[in-house]
Amino acid sequence: MRVSGIEALFNPSSIAVVGASRDPTKVGYQILNNLKRSYRGKIYPVNPKAREILGLKVYPSLRAIPDDVDLAVIAVPAPIVPRVAEEAGEKGVKALIVISAGFKEVGPEGARLERQLVEVVRRYGMRLLGPNVVGVYVPKTGVNTTFLNPERQSFPGHGPIAFLSQSGAFGIAVLDWAAMRGIGISKFVSLGNKADIDEADLLEYLVSDEDTRVITMYIEGVENGVRFRKALASTTVHKPVVVLKAGRSEEGARAIASHTGSLAGSDNVYDAVFKQTGALRAYGMEELFDMALALALQPPAPGYRVAILTAGGGSGVMATDAARDLGLWVPRLSDRTIEKLRRVLLPIASPYNPVDVTGSMRDEHMLEALEILLRSGEIDILIWIPYFMLPGVSEDFPRKFVERLREVERELDKPIPVVGAATGGAYTWEKALEAERMGVPMYVSVERAAKAAWALYRYGRWLKRQGVYAEYVERFRRLLGW
Amino acid sequence: MRVSGIEALFNPSSIAVVGASRDPTKVGYQILNNLKRSYRGKIYPVNPKAREILGLKVYPSLRAIPDDVDLAVIAVPAPIVPRVAEEAGEKGVKALIVISAGFKEVGPEGARLERQLVEVVRRYGMRLLGPNVVGVYVPKTGVNTTFLNPERQSFPGHGPIAFLSQSGAFGIAVLDWAAMRGIGISKFVSLGNKADIDEADLLEYLVSDEDTRVITMYIEGVENGVRFRKALASTTVHKPVVVLKAGRSEEGARAIASHTGSLAGSDNVYDAVFKQTGALRAYGMEELFDMALALALQPPAPGYRVAILTAGGGSGVMATDAARDLGLWVPRLSDRTIEKLRRVLLPIASPYNPVDVTGSMRDEHMLEALEILLRSGEIDILIWIPYFMLPGVSEDFPRKFVERLREVERELDKPIPVVGAATGGAYTWEKALEAERMGVPMYVSVERAAKAAWALYRYGRWLKRQGVYAEYVERFRRLLGW
Numbered sequence: 001m002r003v004s005g006i007e008a009l010f011n012p013s014s015i016a017v018v019g020a021s022r023d024p025t026k027v028g029y030q031i032l033n034n035l036k037r038s039y040r041g042k043i044y045p046v047n048p049k050a051r052e053i054l055g056l057k058v059y060p061s062l063r064a065i066p067d068d069v070d071l072a073v074i075a076v077p078a079p080i081v082p083r084v085a086e087e088a089g090e091k092g093v094k095a096l097i098v099i100s101a102g103f104k105e106v107g108p109e110g111a112r113l114e115r116q117l118v119e120v121v122r123r124y125g126m127r128l129l130g131p132n133v134v135g136v137y138v139p140k141t142g143v144n145t146t147f148l149n150p151e152r153q154s155f156p157g158h159g160p161i162a163f164l165s166q167s168g169a170f171g172i173a174v175l176d177w178a179a180m181r182g183i184g185i186s187k188f189v190s191l192g193n194k195a196d197i198d199e200a201d202l203l204e205y206l207v208s209d210e211d212t213r214v215i216t217m218y219i220e221g222v223e224n225g226v227r228f229r230k231a232l233a234s235t236t237v238h239k240p241v242v243v244l245k246a247g248r249s250e251e252g253a254r255a256i257a258s259h260t261g262s263l264a265g266s267d268n269v270y271d272a273v274f275k276q277t278g279a280l281r282a283y284g285m286e287e288l289f290d291m292a293l294a295l296a297l298q299p300p301a302p303g304y305r306v307a308i309l310t311a312g313g314g315s316g317v318m319a320t321d322a323a324r325d326l327g328l329w330v331p332r333l334s335d336r337t338i339e340k341l342r343r344v345l346l347p348i349a350s351p352y353n354p355v356d357v358t359g360s361m362r363d364e365h366m367l368e369a370l371e372i373l374l375r376s377g378e379i380d381i382l383i384w385i386p387y388f389m390l391p392g393v394s395e396d397f398p399r400k401f402v403e404r405l406r407e408v409e410r411e412l413d414k415p416i417p418v419v420g421a422a423t424g425g426a427y428t429w430e431k432a433l434e435a436e437r438m439g440v441p442m443y444v445s446v447e448r449a450a451k452a453a454w455a456l457y458r459y460g461r462w463l464k465r466q467g468v469y470a471e472y473v474e475r476f477r478r479l480l481g482w
Numbered sequence: 483m484r485v486s487g488i489e490a491l492f493n494p495s496s497i498a499v500v501g502a503s504r505d506p507t508k509v510g511y512q513i514l515n516n517l518k519r520s521y522r523g524k525i526y527p528v529n530p531k532a533r534e535i536l537g538l539k540v541y542p543s544l545r546a547i548p549d550d551v552d553l554a555v556i557a558v559p560a561p562i563v564p565r566v567a568e569e570a571g572e573k574g575v576k577a578l579i580v581i582s583a584g585f586k587e588v589g590p591e592g593a594r595l596e597r598q599l600v601e602v603v604r605r606y607g608m609r610l611l612g613p614n615v616v617g618v619y620v621p622k623t624g625v626n627t628t629f630l631n632p633e634r635q636s637f638p639g640h641g642p643i644a645f646l647s648q649s650g651a652f653g654i655a656v657l658d659w660a661a662m663r664g665i666g667i668s669k670f671v672s673l674g675n676k677a678d679i680d681e682a683d684l685l686e687y688l689v690s691d692e693d694t695r696v697i698t699m700y701i702e703g704v705e706n707g708v709r710f711r712k713a714l715a716s717t718t719v720h721k722p723v724v725v726l727k728a729g730r731s732e733e734g735a736r737a738i739a740s741h742t743g744s745l746a747g748s749d750n751v752y753d754a755v756f757k758q759t760g761a762l763r764a765y766g767m768e769e770l771f772d773m774a775l776a777l778a779l780q781p782p783a784p785g786y787r788v789a790i791l792t793a794g795g796g797s798g799v800m801a802t803d804a805a806r807d808l809g810l811w812v813p814r815l816s817d818r819t820i821e822k823l824r825r826v827l828l829p830i831a832s833p834y835n836p837v838d839v840t841g842s843m844r845d846e847h848m849l850e851a852l853e854i855l856l857r858s859g860e861i862d863i864l865i866w867i868p869y870f871m872l873p874g875v876s877e878d879f880p881r882k883f884v885e886r887l888r889e890v891e892r893e894l895d896k897p898i899p900v901v902g903a904a905t906g907g908a909y910t911w912e913k914a915l916e917a918e919r920m921g922v923p924m925y926v927s928v929e930r931a932a933k934a935a936w937a938l939y940r941y942g943r944w945l946k947r948q949g950v951y952a953e954y955v956e957r958f959r960r961l962l963g964w
Contacts, residue, residue, distance in 0.1 A: 025873060030873075101830070106830065148871050148872070148873070149871070149873060151909070152870070152871035152909045152910075153871045153906075153907070153909070154907045154908060154909075165796070166796065167794060167795060167796025167797070168841070169793065169794035169795070169796065169797070169841050169869055170794055170796035170797055170800075170905070172871070173794070173797075173869065173871070173905040173906045173910070174905060176871065176905075176906040176907035176909075176910060177905050177906055177907055177910075177926065179907050180906075180907040180908055180911075218796065220796065220799060244800075246796060246799040246800050246803055247799055247803065248803045248806075248807075249802060249803050249806035249807070250806075251802045251805075251806055251812045252799045252800075252802040252803040252806065254834075255795075255798055255799045255802050255832075255834070255835075255836050255838075256795075256799050258832045258834050258838075283807075283929070284800070284804070284927050284928075284929035284930075285800075285905060285926075285927045285928075285929070286926070286927055286929075286930075287929075311651065312649060312651030312652055312655070313649060313651070313737075313738075314647070314648065314649025314651065314652040314700065314702065314728060315649070315651070315652055315655075316737055317702060317728040317729055317734045317737045317738050318652075318726075318728045318734075318766070318767075320731060320733045320734040320737050321728055321729065321730045321731050321734040322766070323733075324730075324731035324732075324733055324734065325730075325731070325765075330731075330733045348583070348588065350737075350740045352736075352737070352740050353737075354737050356737075356740075359650070359651050387651055387655065388634070389630050389631070389634035389635045389654070389655070389658065390630070391507060391512075391630070391631060423652070423655040423656060423658075423659050423767060424635075424655045424658040424659055424662075425635070425636045425658035425659055425661050425662040426636060426662055427633070427634045427635070427636075427658075428634075428655070428658060428659075429662075444659065444767075444768070445766050445767045445768055446766075446767075447765065447766035447767070447768075447769075448766075448768075
């Protein structure tokens with residue numbers, strides 16, 4: 001099966017690595033090394049001066065490869081790249097990833113070279129990622145064109161979040177972090193100079209990518225604002241987009257100019273575009289993924305009424321503050337609901353909102369309270385603050401909680417998303433990740449959980465305003481098999 | 483050696499546990515279990531119905547203990563507590579930690595009991611922590627009166643940060659988190675109902691505690707505002723205090739009222755007190771310790787001019803944004819400094835501020851840039867963004883960096899604090915923690931590093947306004963052996 005266009009970046013049948021090297025200090029070695037560890041398709045190293053690298057037969061040129069090549073990863077000096085691209089075109093290669101630097105980002109001479117490269121790519125109907133990129137990482141197909149030593153860099157598993165990054169270094173650092181945090185990635189793309197493929201192209205691709213439920217991006221500047229805006233608007237009605245846009249400050253914009261040569265543009269304009277297109281804006285790396293994780297695992301909220309269900313009074317208060325800071329509402333519950341809660345909780349518990357089951361809780365107290373809150377009709381989002389280390393909490397509590405949640409959810413006519421906060425150490429995080437693997441996003445602090453709840457509220461509001469909330473929720477639930 | 487007053491909480495020669503139990507589901511068992519694991523002084527379990535628990539001889543009453551008792555930890559039902567306190571007084575016990583709940587927090591009957599307890603304590607000249615607390619944790623002396631199962635809860639090692647928490651549950655969760663994060667604690671105190679010992683007492687104690695360089699606290703409400711304010715003001719000229727005050731919002735204040743029965747008071751008043759006394763305010767758990775860590779490891783900054791030294795362009799831009807958001811300044815460097823930087827960096831590097839040594843860097847590029855920036859006289863704080871996974875960075879880079887930093891610092895007439903940001907996974911954090919152990923606080927994101935830099939700037943500004951900056955820095959440097 002041959003695939004075409006952007007699809008060839010993510011799911012090629014065969015990959016050629018032009019500039020493959022025997023020298024472990026060279027990019028051309030590490031790309032091959034990383035690729036060989038995970039990619040299950042055919043790999044063709046290209047280097048006129050080698051016969052075998054890492055056990056793979058080496059070809060003197062693209063032309064010499066006896067089979068079709070879907071994707072060519074190019075890591076040769078910039079001046080040679082257009083010629084290699086020409087050869088790739090003749091060979092019928094679908095897409096190029098140009099790792100090499102030395103193009104637009106270095107000045108007029110490089111810019112000329114870049115235009116020449118684009119001309120070749122267009123002429124042959126190929127697509128080009130880069131130049132000046134670390135490339136792509138797709139856990140599902142094993143495509144990995146990044147070039148850092150795997151002893152210093154880990155990669156996350158497959159998951160529902162796509163991540164596009166204009167900064168390659170930041171991109172791989174985030175992959176490494178995501179692996180440690182246990183966040184799964186559908187596709188990672190480093191954007192580099194964006195001579196051909198840009199954010200808008202990738203949004204258009206990812207909007208119908210079944211493996212991607214949420215799109216995250218780190219961007220510095222966008223060349224074609226009108227197209228970007230259009231792509232955002234037609235994506236966010238189908239799936240959420242969370243954007244970390246750097247260069248907000250004048251000094252930050254100046255820094256972008258000096259490291260990429262591109263203009264950041266006025267931050268007010270970007271901000272307006274994000275608001276008008278329903279893209280959520282993150283102001284840091286952790287926030288970007290905190291929000292994305294919630295949107296990937298939970299349905300968007302039907303409103304902004306937050307219930308807080310906690311085993312620790314102080315955490316309940318802090319969660320309330322954090323929710324209010326973000327404009328969420330922590331309503332008083334009705335007398336009827338309070339009475340119901342009082343009947344099932346310990347006498348020392350607090351049946352108001354936050355509902356504080358206290359450190360003397362046993363599993364059932366929190367499960368009963370969960371059910372009462374979900375069925376009350378008085379809330380739109382629930383912030384869950386378990387203290388897994390408490391003596392009355394069973395080892396099995398994460399499973400019990402999520403099962404009860406699913407049980408009640410199936411009967412409700414509208415979804416009530418749940419996000420969790422679990423401050424603690426190794427045992428707490430073992431339990432928290434059990435809950436997360438079953439679908440409840442977990443955060444190390446109530447403030448981060450509140451921000452995640454906010455994202456679910458804001459995306460829900462956006463979908464409602466576009467008249468597609470019910471449809472989205474229906475699809476989301478089906479997708480997750482609820 | 484007998485110790486008296488509050489000191490007996492932290493460094494007692496002997497501890498009695500009244501209400502010690504053989505039943506592992508009971509608090510009176512777990513306290514003894516935790517204490518036995520770490521405390522090296524004498525432990526006297528008290529329980530009229532047992533003869534031996536966890537291999538320790540049990541006494542039928544405090545009176546029956548043949549030796550002096552400095553500290554009594556009391557975990558018997560609330561109504562019996564005043565009688566036990568009476569006995570402790572007769573025995574000459576210096577301090578009580580009353581773990582038991584069922585006092586002021588449960589209503590008028592409990593409040594009466596609490597007043598009775600305080601009366602006894604005052605009469606005998608004892609000090610009382612609690613009631614309704616998880617107690618204290620002091621890694622250095624091994625005192626640990628917390629009562630969670632150690633299979634579910636870890637404890638941090640000794641370090642320069644004291645942590646006071648009005649919420650016991652949040653307090654232990656934070657200890658557990660701090661252990662995982664590698665943050666060391668000098669003293670942890672759970673405040674509970676504060677019938678006797680309160681924040682002001684502990685500030686007065688900690689201000690001259692040699693093991694504590696920074697005081698952190700989680701508070702919900704303070705009874706004696708005037709005394710608290712005075713204690714804060716006389717502490718912050720000697721060491722920094724970082725406060726997480728909950729109940730900022732009306733709803734949060736309502737939640738405090740329902741879980742502790744105390745009034746949170748107007749947040750504006752607290753905010754004014756913090757500003758007027760130089761206490762730094764944190765708005766979440768991570769922020770509290772991010773700031774505290776910086777203040778514990780680095781001197782306060784002489785001004786707000788930030789240099790950013792990065793191996794990743796994007797991270798430099800984000801750090802610039804984050805610094806600007808906080809009101810820090812990321813100045814243009816002088817032509818002279820830019821020229822110096824240009825001479826030692828790679829041609830593709832950016833010698834402006836942020837100084838971007840690029841992913842092609844080798845150790846020396848960043849070390850040279852560090853030295854030039856420190857000696858420039860143009861900056862007051864440095865945000866360091868290494869990418870430890872880069873191929874040109876040696877395994878030994880953290881040590882090299884901190885050594886060069888110390889070398890130059892010794893020659894400077896004013897300190898230039900350094901904070902680091904290292905986004906990444908296992909390898910990156912291994913290296914980051916190497917740097918941190920040598921004294922450079924490290925953060926997972928540039929935003930958190932920027933907030934830490936802000937704390938150093940703000941505390942420096944406070945000390946300058948009080949006319950004690952130079953004196954503080956001098957003492958700080960001596961303390962750390964610089």
